Amino acid sequence: MLQFRDVTFQYPGEAGPIVDKLSFRVEQGEFVCLVGPSGCGKSTLFRLINGLLTPDKGEVLVGGRPVKGAGGCCGYMPQRDMLMPWRTVAENVRLPLEVQGGRSEKEMDGLVDKVLSDVGLKAWRNHRPDQLSGGMRQRVAFARTVLTGSDLLLLDEPFSSLDYLNRLSMREWLLAQWERERKTVVFITHDVEEALFLSSRVLAVRGRPISRLASIPVPAPYPRTIVGMQRREIMAIKEGLITMLRRDNL
Amino acid sequence: MKGQWKSNLPAALLVLAVLMLWQWGAMGMDAQYILPSPVQILQRLWELREPLFLAHLPATMGVVGIGLVISVVLGVALAVLMDASPVAQRAIYPLIIASQTIPTTALAPLFVLWFGYSIWSKVLVTVLMTFFPITITVFDGFRAVRVEMVELMHTFGANRRQIFCKVKVPAVLPYAFSALKMAIPLSIIGAAIGEWLGAQSGLGYFSRRMMTQLDGAGVFAPIVLLSLVAMVLVGVVSLVERRVVTWRGVT
Numbered sequence: 001m002l003q004f005r006d007v008t009f010q011y012p013g014e015a016g017p018i019v020d021k022l023s024f025r026v027e028q029g030e031f032v033c034l035v036g037p038s039g040c041g042k043s044t045l046f047r048l049i050n051g052l053l054t055p056d057k058g059e060v061l062v063g064g065r066p067v068k069g070a071g072g073c074c075g076y077m078p079q080r081d082m083l084m085p086w087r088t089v090a091e092n093v094r095l096p097l098e099v100q101g102g103r104s105e106k107e108m109d110g111l112v113d114k115v116l117s118d119v120g121l122k123a124w125r126n127h128r129p130d131q132l133s134g135g136m137r138q139r140v141a142f143a144r145t146v147l148t149g150s151d152l153l154l155l156d157e158p159f160s161s162l163d164y165l166n167r168l169s170m171r172e173w174l175l176a177q178w179e180r181e182r183k184t185v186v187f188i189t190h191d192v193e194e195a196l197f198l199s200s201r202v203l204a205v206r207g208r209p210i211s212r213l214a215s216i217p218v219p220a221p222y223p224r225t226i227v228g229m230q231r232r233e234i235m236a237i238k239e240g241l242i243t244m245l246r247r248d249n250l
Numbered sequence: 251m252k253g254q255w256k257s258n259l260p261a262a263l264l265v266l267a268v269l270m271l272w273q274w275g276a277m278g279m280d281a282q283y284i285l286p287s288p289v290q291i292l293q294r295l296w297e298l299r300e301p302l303f304l305a306h307l308p309a310t311m312g313v314v315g316i317g318l319v320i321s322v323v324l325g326v327a328l329a330v331l332m333d334a335s336p337v338a339q340r341a342i343y344p345l346i347i348a349s350q351t352i353p354t355t356a357l358a359p360l361f362v363l364w365f366g367y368s369i370w371s372k373v374l375v376t377v378l379m380t381f382f383p384i385t386i387t388v389f390d391g392f393r394a395v396r397v398e399m400v401e402l403m404h405t406f407g408a409n410r411r412q413i414f415c416k417v418k419v420p421a422v423l424p425y426a427f428s429a430l431k432m433a434i435p436l437s438i439i440g441a442a443i444g445e446w447l448g449a450q451s452g453l454g455y456f457s458r459r460m461m462t463q464l465d466g467a468g469v470f471a472p473i474v475l476l477s478l479v480a481m482v483l484v485g486v487v488s489l490v491e492r493r494v495v496t497w498r499g500v501t
Contacts, residue, residue, distance in 0.1 A: 071407030085497040086420040099406040
């Protein structure tokens with residue numbers, strides 16, 4: 001579904017590359033978490049995938065095709081929800097459909113209502129984003145991402161602005177969404193616990209520049225519960241991961 | 251509504267106190283040609299109602315209207331151009347800032363030489379005074395548009411036109427209203443100055459004529475009318491704004 005082939009990228013004006021000859025792949029239907037300390041370049045990887053940045057060398061393939069410019073290859077959900085305050089919930093969610101064009105108002109409304117009831121916010125369709133709680137806003141942003149129609153979803157620390165309890169329930173909610181649709185999800189986080197809970201495989205950033213991602217499978221069946229993730233096996237992986245991240249990034 | 255009354259009460263009391271002080275001072279001085287009292291000004295406003303409202307107010311409003319339309323079109327166009335092209339921004343922005351160091355009032359007699367006593371000399375003063383705040387405020391609005399929001403639109407595959415219509419226009423709208431509210435009083439001042447310097451009608455011209463007749467209250471009456479008009483217009487724009495910009499905060 002997603003493949004990096006010897007990708008090198010350097011921001012103009014920087015001393016060295018931030019991504020250096022990086023290769024990895026993510027298979028169809030996987031839920032992968034990209035873990036690493038803040039500022040290590042995780043978001044840069046996303047920007048290379050969604051076409052906002054172009055690699056200096058190598059290529060990024062989505063669904064077997066190289067990414068050319070921004071637009072349409074994946075559903076990208078930025079760190080902050082970026083809901084437009086002047087649009088209602090429904091109008092925000094249908095934004096990708098409007099941009100794509102070619103659908104009637106009725107078709108768009110149908111798709112919006114479907115995805116809003118999937119995320120449990122159909123009753124809120126005509127509210128403004130500022131009337132919603134943080135968790136609800138993230139669900140709206142997620143619904144908007146789903147309506148890009150893309151099979152690859154890139155979620156950039158979507159829950160980092162939520163409080164702890166909200167974050168826990170949003171994780172469970174997100175897994176339930178994923179299990180229903182089985183889209184390919186790449187999820188950025190700096191929270192190892194979150195990564196282990198969500199993903200079938202963790203990709204850990206090793207050092208700077210990013211030249212290698214350690215791939216760590218998480219041997220736990222879905223659906224997952226918070227208690228289930230307290231098993232000794234998982235805890236051992238967690239400790240190993242933390243040790244590795246600290247050694248690589250100090 | 252009740253809370254609004256309460257919060258405006260201190261200002262109302264202060265205005266009342268100043269007016270009373272003025273009235274008392276003017277009565278003490280008893281020199282109407284220099285310092286007319288507020289009551290005398292209101293009386294004069296009533297006596298002069300016919301020429302003021304039927305001849306001079308429409309003339310001034312014509313200048314204000316034409317001047318505002320030109321300023322808004324010019325200001326918004328410049329802001330859009332500077333937003334669309336960094337080169338245009340580097341070329342235009344410093345010039346606009348520098349243009350504000352020119353004392354428009356001092357140049358106005360020149361405009362009278364150019365355009366005579368026609369409406370256009372007054373319109374030019376008005377435009378020169380108002381297009382600046384409109385351009386700068388609207389451009390600030392463009393600069394405040396979140397880069398991330400534009401990038402998100404790019405990932406949806408949006409083109410420039412879609413980004414402009416769906417992100418920039420609504421984001422800039424509150425700024426545009428602020429600009430308009432700032433521009434209205436300025437355009438009225440501009441029109442009055444223009445008329446003061448050379449005109450055959452208009453409230454500024456009328457005020458000056460009263461000056462030559464040493465009619466203090468007659469000088470003030472059209473000025474009171476001008477500020478009332480400015481307040482009413484700003485109030486109308488605020489009402490429209492509240493209808494259009496219904497969201498809170500600018501993200």
